[in-house]
Amino acid sequence: MNASTSEAATSPTSVRPVSASLDKVSKLFGSFAALRQVSVDLEPGRCYVLIGENGAGKSTLLRILAGLLRPSFGAVNVFGGLDPHDARDRIGYMSHDPMLYDELTAEENLRYFASLYNPGRAGLKRPSLTPAEALRQVGLDPELTRTLGQYSQGMRQRTSLARVLLPVPELLLLDEPFSNMDVESVSQMVQLLAGFRQGNRTIVITTHQREHAAPIADWVLALRAGRVASFEPGNPSL
Amino acid sequence: MPRALWTHLVKDLRIELRSLDAFVSMLFFSLLVVVLFSIAFDPHGDFSRDIAGGVLSVATMFASVSALNQAWAREIRHNVIDAQRMAPTPGAELYLAKVIANFLFVTVVQVILAPFFLIFYNLHIEGQAWLLAIVLPLGTWALVGNGIFFAALSIRTRNRELLLSLILFPIFIPALLAMVRATTSILTGDGDPTLWIKLLLGYDIIFTTVSLLLFDVVFHAE
Numbered sequence: 001m002n003a004s005t006s007e008a009a010t011s012p013t014s015v016r017p018v019s020a021s022l023d024k025v026s027k028l029f030g031s032f033a034a035l036r037q038v039s040v041d042l043e044p045g046r047c048y049v050l051i052g053e054n055g056a057g058k059s060t061l062l063r064i065l066a067g068l069l070r071p072s073f074g075a076v077n078v079f080g081g082l083d084p085h086d087a088r089d090r091i092g093y094m095s096h097d098p099m100l101y102d103e104l105t106a107e108e109n110l111r112y113f114a115s116l117y118n119p120g121r122a123g124l125k126r127p128s129l130t131p132a133e134a135l136r137q138v139g140l141d142p143e144l145t146r147t148l149g150q151y152s153q154g155m156r157q158r159t160s161l162a163r164v165l166l167p168v169p170e171l172l173l174l175d176e177p178f179s180n181m182d183v184e185s186v187s188q189m190v191q192l193l194a195g196f197r198q199g200n201r202t203i204v205i206t207t208h209q210r211e212h213a214a215p216i217a218d219w220v221l222a223l224r225a226g227r228v229a230s231f232e233p234g235n236p237s238l
Numbered sequence: 239m240p241r242a243l244w245t246h247l248v249k250d251l252r253i254e255l256r257s258l259d260a261f262v263s264m265l266f267f268s269l270l271v272v273v274l275f276s277i278a279f280d281p282h283g284d285f286s287r288d289i290a291g292g293v294l295s296v297a298t299m300f301a302s303v304s305a306l307n308q309a310w311a312r313e314i315r316h317n318v319i320d321a322q323r324m325a326p327t328p329g330a331e332l333y334l335a336k337v338i339a340n341f342l343f344v345t346v347v348q349v350i351l352a353p354f355f356l357i358f359y360n361l362h363i364e365g366q367a368w369l370l371a372i373v374l375p376l377g378t379w380a381l382v383g384n385g386i387f388f389a390a391l392s393i394r395t396r397n398r399e400l401l402l403s404l405i406l407f408p409i410f411i412p413a414l415l416a417m418v419r420a421t422t423s424i425l426t427g428d429g430d431p432t433l434w435i436k437l438l439l440g441y442d443i444i445f446t447t448v449s450l451l452l453f454d455v456v457f458h459a460e
Contacts, residue, residue, distance in 0.1 A: 089326035097317035
C-alpha cells in the first residue's frame with residue numbers, strides 16, 4: 001500500500017467476508033479534514049491496530065465505524081452492507097473517556113447498560129454476558145461497593161471495557177484502551193482481547209503504545225494527517 | 239412503561255438521590271426568589287394574591303433552569319452520551335425519562351416551597367385550591383419538557399447555559415402566561431381558570447409530541 005495514494009487498503013485475503021468496509025471516506029470538521037480518502041476492509045477474526053500521531057484521524061475513523069459520526073464523503077458499511085448506525089447493537093465502542101457514571105458503582109453502571117441492550121423487545125439480541133461476568137472478565141470484583149468516581153483511572157478503563165463486552169459485539173472498537181494502565185493490566189487485557197478475536201470477532205485498536213498491542217496485531221494501519229500512510233501485516237504472538 | 243424508559247428513569251433518580259445536586263440548588267434558588275420578592279413588594283391582602291401566581295411561576299422557572307442546565311451534565315462529563323447513542327433503544331425514551339425525573343424534582347421543590355409561599359405572602363386562597371394541583375404540574379411539565387429538549391439541543395455549544403435560557407424563555411411564554419393567569423384566578427377567585435388550564439394542556443401535548451418526534455434527530459446529531 002502506497003501511503004500517498006487513496007486506493008483501497010485491503011489485506012491480501014480480501015476475498016474473505018468483511019466486518020467493516022470504508023470506501024474513500026473523508027471527514028471534514030469545518031475546513032479541517034480529519035480523514036482524507038481512507039479506504040480499508042476489516043475482516044472477521046482479525047485485530048487491527050491504528051497508529052499515528054495526535055490528530056492523525058484515528059479516533060475519527062473509529063467514531064465513523066461506530067456510527068457516531070457520518071463521513072463527509074465516501075461510504076462506510078458493516079456486516080455486509082449495513083449502516084453502522086443501524087447495526088450499533090453489534091458494535092462495541094470504547095473511547096478515551098470511560099463513558100460511565102461516576103455516581104454509580106461498576107455493577108450499577110453495567111446493569112444500566114445491560115438493560116439498554118436487552119429492552120425486552122423481540123428481535124434484539126440478548127446480552128451474552130451478565131454485568132458480573134463482564135466485570136470478572138476484566139479482572140474486577142463485581143461486589144465492589146465503591147462508586148466509579150472513587151476508582152483509579154486503570155479500574156475505570158477496565159470497567160469501560162466490561163461495558164463494551166456486555167453485548168459481546170462482533171466489531172470491537174477500542175480507542176486508546178491501554179492508556180493509564182499498569183503493565184500487568186495491559187497484559188490481562190491483551191489476553192482477553194486475544195480470546196475475543198478467536199471468536200471470529202473483529203477488533204480495532206487505536207494506540208500510541210504500539211508495543212502493547214503487538215501480541216494481537218494482525219494488521220497495523222498507520223494514519224498520517226488523515227491519510228493511510230501504511231497498512232502492513234503485524235506479527236501476532238497470541 | 240417501556241423497559242428502557244424505566245431503566246433511564248431509575249438511573250436518574252438513583253444518581254440524584256445520591257448527589258442531590260439539582261434538588262438542593264433548585265430548592266435554595268426558589269426559596270431565595272420567594273423571599274426576595276416578598277421583601278421587594280411587601281405583599282399583603284389582595285395585592286399579594288394578585289402577584290403570587292407570577293412570583294410562584296417565576297420562582298419555579300428560574301429554579302428549574304438551574305437544574306435543566308445540569309440535566310445533561312453527567313452524560314457529557316465522561317461522554318456517557320455516546321454509549322447511550324450506541325445502545326439500540328430509542329432516544330425518545332431517554333428524553334422522556336429525563337423529563338419525568340426532572341418533573342419529579344421540581345414538583346418536590348414546589349411542595350416544600352408551598353408553605354413558605356403561603357407564609358411569606360399571607361395568602362388566603364379564594365378560589366378552588368385543588369385546581370392548583372392541575373395547574374402547577376401542567377406548567378412544570380411545559381417548562382421541563384421544553385427545557386430538557388433544548389438543553390440537549392445546546393449540548394455541544396460553548397455557551398450552552400446562556401443558550402438554553404435564550405431559547406427556552408421565549409418559547410415558554412405562552413405556558414408562563416397561562417400558568418400565571420390560572421394561578422392568579424385560583425388565588426383571587428376572580429374569573430374562570432379553565433381556559434388557561436386547557437391552554438396549558440394543549441401546550442404540553444403539542445410540545446411534548448414534537449419533542450418526542452424530534453429528539454432522536456437531536457440526540458444522534460454529531
